[in-house]
Amino acid sequence: MKNSIIARLVIMFAAAALIIFSLIGSVLYAVVDNELLHHERNSLVTTFKDIEYMVSRAGTTERWAHVQVKLDTLTPADGKVRFWIFSDDPRFGYGKDLAELHEFANHPNNLGRMSIKGKKYPLHTLTRILPAYLDRPAIRLTVGVDAASYFETLRTFVAAMTGLSLAGVLLVILCGYWIARTGLQPLKKMSDKAQTLSPKTLSERLTLSALPDELSDLAQAFNGALDRMENAYKQLEAFNADVAHELRTPLANLIGETQVALSRERSAPEFESVLQSNLEEMDRLRSIINDMLFLARCDQGEAATGLVHALIADEVQKTMDFFEFVLDETGMRVEISGDTHATALIETSLFRRALTNLLQNAIQHSPAGACIEVAIDAKNHGVQIAVSNPGEPVEQGHLPRLFDRFYRVDTARRDINGIHGHGLGLAIVKAIALMHGGSVFAASTGGVTTIGFTTARF
Numbered sequence: 162m163k164n165s166i167i168a169r170l171v172i173m174f175a176a177a178a179l180i181i182f183s184l185i186g187s188v189l190y191a192v193v194d195n196e197l198l199h200h201e202r203n204s205l206v207t208t209f210k211d212i213e214y215m216v217s218r219a220g221t222t223e224r225w226a227h228v229q230v231k232l233d234t235l236t237p238a239d240g241k242v243r244f245w246i247f248s249d250d251p252r253f254g255y256g257k258d259l260a261e262l263h264e265f266a267n268h269p270n271n272l273g274r275m276s277i278k279g280k281k282y283p284l285h286t287l288t289r290i291l292p293a294y295l296d297r298p299a300i301r302l303t304v305g306v307d308a309a310s311y312f313e314t315l316r317t318f319v320a321a322m323t324g325l326s327l328a329g330v331l332l333v334i335l336c337g338y339w340i341a342r343t344g345l346q347p348l349k350k351m352s353d354k355a356q357t358l359s360p361k362t363l364s365e366r367l368t369l370s371a372l373p374d375e376l377s378d379l380a381q382a383f384n385g386a387l388d389r390m391e392n393a394y395k396q397l398e399a400f401n402a403d404v405a406h407e408l409r410t411p412l413a414n415l416i417g418e419t420q421v422a423l424s425r426e427r428s429a430p431e432f433e434s435v436l437q438s439n440l441e442e443m444d445r446l447r448s449i450i451n452d453m454l455f456l457a458r459c460d461q462g463e464a465a466t467g468l469v470h471a472l473i474a475d476e477v478q479k480t481m482d483f484f485e486f487v488l489d490e491t492g493m494r495v496e497i498s499g500d501t502h503a504t505a506l507i508e509t510s511l512f513r514r515a516l517t518n519l520l521q522n523a524i525q526h527s528p529a530g531a532c533i534e535v536a537i538d539a540k541n542h543g544v545q546i547a548v549s550n551p552g553e554p555v556e557q558g559h560l561p562r563l564f565d566r567f568y569r570v571d572t573a574r575r576d577i578n579g580i581h582g583h584g585l586g587l588a589i590v591k592a593i594a595l596m597h598g599g600s601v602f603a604a605s606t607g608g609v610t611t612i613g614f615t616t617a618r619f
Contacts, residue, residue, distance in 0.1 A: 166348075167341040174337030175330055182326035193318050197311050201285050202272060208242060209287045209304045211235075216302055220295025222252055229255055241307035243284060248300040256303075275305055282312045347372050351380060363391040396565075403567030407449055407583050411442040445583075452585040456566065459592035465508040473537050473544055474501040476509060480516045481535075484524065492530040495520065503539035505616045507597060512616070515593040516546065518586035519612055523550035526610065540615070543599055547613035555605040563603050563612065564591040590614055 212235065219228045232244045232255055245256035276283040284305035293299045354367055366387060367380045422435040474497055481495050488494060516535075523533045527550040538545040555563070559570045567584035591601045591614070598617030605611070 166345060167338065170341040171334055171337045174341075175334045178330045178333035179326070182329050186322045186326055189322065190315075190318065194315060197314055201306065201308060201311050202287075205272075205285055205287045205304060205306045208306065209289070209302075212244065212304070213289070213291070213302065216246065216300070217291045217294060220297045222296065225253055225297065239307075240280075241309075243305040245303040245305070246300050247303070248298060250298050253297045253300055274308070275303075280307075282307070282309045284308055285311070347376055351376065351383075355383065358387070360394060363387060363394055400566055403584065404449075404453070407567065408446065411445045414442045415439050449583050449585070452583070452589060456585065456588060456592055459596060463596070465511055465593075465596040467508045467510070468506045469509065470504050471507055471509055471512070473503045473505055473507075473546065476507070476512055477516060477535050477537070477546070480513045480520065483517065484520055487524060491524065491527075493524060493527060493533060495533045495535060497535050497537065499537040500539040501537060503537050503544050505544040505597075507616055511593045511596065515590045515614060516548075518590050519546075519548040519614075522586055522612065523548050523610075526550060526552045528552065536613075543615045543617045545613060545615045547602075547611050549609050549611040551609055554608060555603075555610055557605075560603045560605060563587050564601050587612065 212232065215231060216228055219225045236242060236244060236257070243257070246254055247256075248254045271288050273286045273288065274283040275286045285308045286303055286305045288301060288303040291300050291302055351367055351372065358365060366384045369377050369380050369384075372380050418435050418438055422432060427435070477497055484495070520533065520535075527533060531551050534549045536545075536547045536549065538547070555570055562568050563570075564587045566588040568588075569584050587601075590612075594601050594614035594616070599615035601612075601614045603610075603612045
């Protein structure tokens with residue numbers, strides 16, 4: 162319930178409605194109360210003035226007896242209007258139910274309220290002191306008006322307002338539920354559409370035109386995530402196919418050679434030859450598995466740890482020494498150019514592995530007798546190492562994907578210059594560059610292909 166957007170919206174609608182109705186009810190109550198009280202007081206003042214002149218002009222006992230008869234006549238039987246006259250001289254007093262007066266409160270402007278035992282509501286009163294006249298001393302005249310209609314009207318108003326407010330809140334809850342449910346329909350449709358997606362329907366996308374503006378950004382982000390997932394899924398499928406292909410060939414060779422060897426009796430030299438061939442295939446398998454494990458560790462965020470400040474030209478020279486015999490056989494040579502005094506913070510074993518892969522790739526794709534150049538360029542943000550070799554140009558469409566795993570420009574997977582690569586060399590170069598905070602690059606112009614990487618200075 163707490164995670165439902167509809168429930169939250171309904172609760173917020175109900176809370177807002179309750180606050181609004183409460184404020185409106187309070188204001189209306191104050192207005193009605195003020196108007197009713199104003200009307201009650203006007204009636205009270207009118208009644209008071211009607212008898213004030215008569216009482217104030219009665220200065221003798223004979224005249225006062227006439228006043229008492231008149232007040233008895235003006236007092237209705239239902240007791241809605243009452244008169245009290247308090248005087249130090251008992252002959253000039255008046256008032257019924259004096260013993261039942263329970264509470265008397267006088268407010269400014271001589272207005273007040275008086276409670277009488279047995280009556281549910283108090284009376285509104287107006288009291289004034291009338292000066293002495295002839296034989297009559299000064300007296301206090303109080304006129305009371307029954308306020309039952311005033312309090313009943315307020316009670317009825319409060320009951321009606323409370324009932325209407327609760328009904329209004331209930332109506333807002335129902336309408337809020339309908340509005341929230343209707344307003345969130347596009348979100349529900351988007352959710353239903355997302356639930357239908359599967360690996361077989363990853364190419365499908367949410368339709369943005371049918372969504373409101375508030376959900377368009379979310380849908381675009383969701384479609385973007387689907388794009389990335391689709392690309393990753395395709396890469397994973399291609400990766401699995403490449404892995405299966407690379408592993409199937411040596412395994413097939415191992416099985417085939419073993420079956421042939423066992424098909425008839427063999428001499429010891431023949432078995433030795435078969436074992437030697439199988440050992441080469443198993444070494445190829447081990448190389449592929451080791452490279453895949455290395456790339457898996459890189460994907461998990463493994464970084465270069467044994468960093469040392471090293472002279473890049475020296476590391477290039479040490480790496481070139483491993484290719485001495487290959488270079489002699491092919492008549493190739495390698496030249497180092499650029500900033501030969503550049504240094505960088507590198508893990509030398511990883512750096513040499515990346516450079517080995519680049520040189521092996523350059524030798525593999527260069528004609529016999531070619532000159533391969535290793536250019537070192539010290540930049541503000543790091544050191545760039547570029548290996549250039551002459552050879553067949555690489556189409557521009559292939560360049561961004563050269564560092565993908567198992568990607569080959571030659572889809573036939575033919576061995577080149579007698580060297581068989583399994584398509585992970587440049588991917589490892591990219592992984593090592595990233596481990597050193599750098600990047601990779603590739604270019605092919607004018608019959609020269611340049612592939613390299615950078616390392617950060619740290």
